[in-house]
Amino acid sequence: MGYLYQIYGLRIDSELPLRTLTPESAPFEACDLSIRVGEAPAKLEAPPLFECPGLCMNAGEFLYFDEKLGLRFYVRAGREIVVDKNYAKDTDKISLYLLGSILGAVLYMRGIIPLHASAVLTEKGAVLIAGVSGAGKSTLAHALQQRGFTALTDDVAPVHVSGGEVRIYPGYGEFKLWQDSLDNSARQSQALSRVRDCFDKYYVGFREKPEMKPYPVRGIYHLVPGTDTRIRMEDVTQAAERLRIVNECVFRPFYAAGLARQKEQFFATVGLASLPMVTVTRPARFDGAFDQYVRLIEEDLRK
Amino acid sequence: MNENSIVSRAPDLFHSYLEKDAVMMNVKTGHYFRLNEVGTRIWDLLEGGPLGVGILADRILPEFSVAREQLVADIIAFVAKGREQGILDIRE
Numbered sequence: 007m008g009y010l011y012q013i014y015g016l017r018i019d020s021e022l023p024l025r026t027l028t029p030e031s032a033p034f035e036a037c038d039l040s041i042r043v044g045e046a047p048a049k050l051e052a053p054p055l056f057e058c059p060g061l062c063m064n065a066g067e068f069l070y071f072d073e074k075l076g077l078r079f080y081v082r083a084g085r086e087i088v089v090d091k092n093y094a095k096d097t098d099k100i101s102l103y104l105l106g107s108i109l110g111a112v113l114y115m116r117g118i119i120p121l122h123a124s125a126v127l128t129e130k131g132a133v134l135i136a137g138v139s140g141a142g143k144s145t146l147a148h149a150l151q152q153r154g155f156t157a158l159t160d161d162v163a164p165v166h167v168s169g170g171e172v173r174i175y176p177g178y179g180e181f182k183l184w185q186d187s188l189d190n191s192a193r194q195s196q197a198l199s200r201v202r203d204c205f206d207k208y209y210v211g212f213r214e215k216p217e218m219k220p221y222p223v224r225g226i227y228h229l230v231p232g233t234d235t236r237i238r239m240e241d242v243t244q245a246a247e248r249l250r251i252v253n254e255c256v257f258r259p260f261y262a263a264g265l266a267r268q269k270e271q272f273f274a275t276v277g278l279a280s281l282p283m284v285t286v287t288r289p290a291r292f293d294g295a296f297d298q299y300v301r302l303i304e305e306d307l308r309k
Numbered sequence: 310m311n312e313n314s315i316v317s318r319a320p321d322l323f324h325s326y327l328e329k330d331a332v333m334m335n336v337k338t339g340h341y342f343r344l345n346e347v348g349t350r351i352w353d354l355l356e357g358g359p360l361g362v363g364i365l366a367d368r369i370l371p372e373f374s375v376a377r378e379q380l381v382a383d384i385i386a387f388v389a390k391g392r393e394q395g396i397l398d399i400r401e
Contacts, residue, residue, distance in 0.1 A: 245327045246343050253341070263339060272323040272334045272341075279327055 008041075010034060012218045013105075014113060014120075014164045015175035022089060025101030026209055027178050039085060039112060041104065046071075046080035046090035056264025065266035068111040075099070079108050084115030105178070110162070110258050114265045118164045118175070119274035120257035123226075125158040125174055126150045127216065128307050131224035132158055132174055134278075136255040141229040142288055148181045148210060149300040155307070157181070157212045158221060162257055166220060167270075167277035173220035179212040225282040226252075227303070232287040237299050239306065242283040249279035310385050312363035315400040318355050322396060335395045342396055347373070348387055359400070362388065 010030040011018040017034040018024075020041035050069055054062040062069050068081035077100065078090035087108060089100060113120050123136040124147035135143045144160050151157045159177030166173050228242065228251050242248050252275045253259070262271035286303065289295055318324075324333035331349040333342050344352055347369070354360060354368055366381045373380070391397030 245330065249327060249332070249341065249343070268334065268336055268339065269323050273325060276325045276327055276332055 010037075011178075013176075013178040014109065014159075014162075015118070015166075015218065015220060016109075016112070016116075022094065022097055022100060022104075024104060025098050026105070026180050027101075028215070038116075039087065041087045041089065043091050043094045044088045046078045046088045054264075055266060056260060063111065063261070063264040066115070068108075068115070068265065070103070070107055070111075077103055079103065081108060081111050081115065084112050087112065107258070111261055111265065113164050114258075114261045114267045114270075117267060117270040118166045119262070119267075119271050121163045121165050121174075121252075121274075121278070122161065122255045122257050123163040124160045124181075125163050125176075125221075125223075126155040126307075127158050127221060128155065128224065132221040133307060134163055134174070134223060134226045135229055136163075136226055136251070137229035138254070141231055143229055144181045144183050146227075146229065146288075146300070146303065148183060149296070150304065150307070151213055153300065153304050156214060156216055158216050160212075165223075165274045165278060167273045170277070172223045172274075172277040172281060174223055175220055176216040176218060179215050181210045181212070183210055223278070223281060225284070226278065228255075228283055228285045230285060230287045232290050235289045235291070235293065235295065236287070237289060237295070237302060238285075238287040239302065240285050240287075242285055245279060248281075248283045249275060251283065251285075252278045310362070310389060310399060310401065312361065312366070312381060313401075314362050314385075314388070315359045316351075316355060316362060316365065316388050317359035317398045317400075318352070319392075319396050319398050324352070333396055338395065340394070342394055347383065348391075351384065351387065355397075359398075 008019050008021040009023050011024055011027045012030060016038045018039045019037040021043050022041060050062055050064055050067045052064050055064045060072050066083050071078040076093045078093045080088040110120050123134040124143040125132050125134050126147055135146050137143050147157050147160055160181045162177060164175045262268045288299060321336040322333050324331055331344045331352045350369055351365055354365055362384055365384055366377060370377055370380055388397055388399060392399050
């Protein structure tokens with residue numbers, strides 16, 4: 007038996023240890039995804055729907071390779087990942103790819119649409135914190151955890167819509183933070199592990215592990231870095247604008263066509279666009295106003 | 310296109326509602342569309358299958374305060390645009 011993990015609603019049985027995930031102690035009744043080391047095929051069995059250098063896919067298969075980095079992954083039917091045995095050396099590096107590009111494909115294949123967003127739990131449901139890279143999603147989610155909210159996921163929020171209800175699955179229990187956001191929250195970084203060489207990004211664990219179940223979503227913050235020192239919060243009243251913003255935040259949107267999951271993507275984005283959304287323009291630099299910013303969000307969340 | 314032209318929903322579309330408006334996605338292009346009130350009403354009427362422009366006008370006329378002639382012209386303009394965007398089909 008390998009390592010057992012739970013993330014994004016998936017029970018995973020892996021032959022390789024996955025960096026940053028905490029293994030489960032009790033065995034699962036059944037697992038949703040197996041990760042094994044073996045021979046990854048050089049090409050897809052069925053014709054590709056999407057192809058570019060290093061990547062090809064169709065409704066049931068996904069192949070990712072980078073000869074230079076020495077990586078090769080094959081995903082079948084959202085249930086099995088094969089890490090090629092000739093490339094399965096650097097497990098830290100493999101984990102990064104597995105938990106990003108590869109797991110993203112697994113989610114699409116299972117009809118779950120990953121969104122670039124962090125999320126916290128409030129009394130009335132989960133609130134997504136969406137925005138482009140560098141908008142400050144992780145920083146805000148981490149700060150809200152410091153103020154007592156349960157963090158549900160960082161960076162990627164897998165969305166599933168059924169019966170008109172939008173739900174997200176919790177992530178793997180760590181924030182990826184930049185050094186300056188650690189400075190804002192006055193945490194020491196020496197003891198934290200770095201995400202990637204050359205990047206000033208660090209892992210910080212969630213305070214508590216969220217219960218592994220889908221959480222209904224009550225609303226979305228759309229985080230935008232501002233150009234001045236002001237903090238602004240504006241309701242996005244136009245549905246078309248909400249839809250546009252949600253579409254911008256979809257993780258690897260081209261996977262949807264390549265993996266033939268456009269229908270699920272469509273219903274996920276329309277479902278998300280039906281929820282209340284607030285655009286939060288944060289100051290370009292906080293200069294001591296970080297607490298005020300987090301307090302404003304906290305007041306809004308407790309309303 | 311005239312009152313006798315037959316209008317239907319194009320294949321290869323997903324559709325849903327955002328607030329009260331119909332939204333749809335063209336699977337081939339990946340483009341999203343959102344219809345206004347009248348467009349949504351026409352879209353809903355086409356749920357059961359193809360309908361003539363004249364029949365669409367007759368059904369909608371009581372719901373809006375507009376002259377029938379104007380309504381037919383509006384429907385034709387809407388349908389032409391819908392065909393261009395790949396969300397409606399027309400049989401002359």
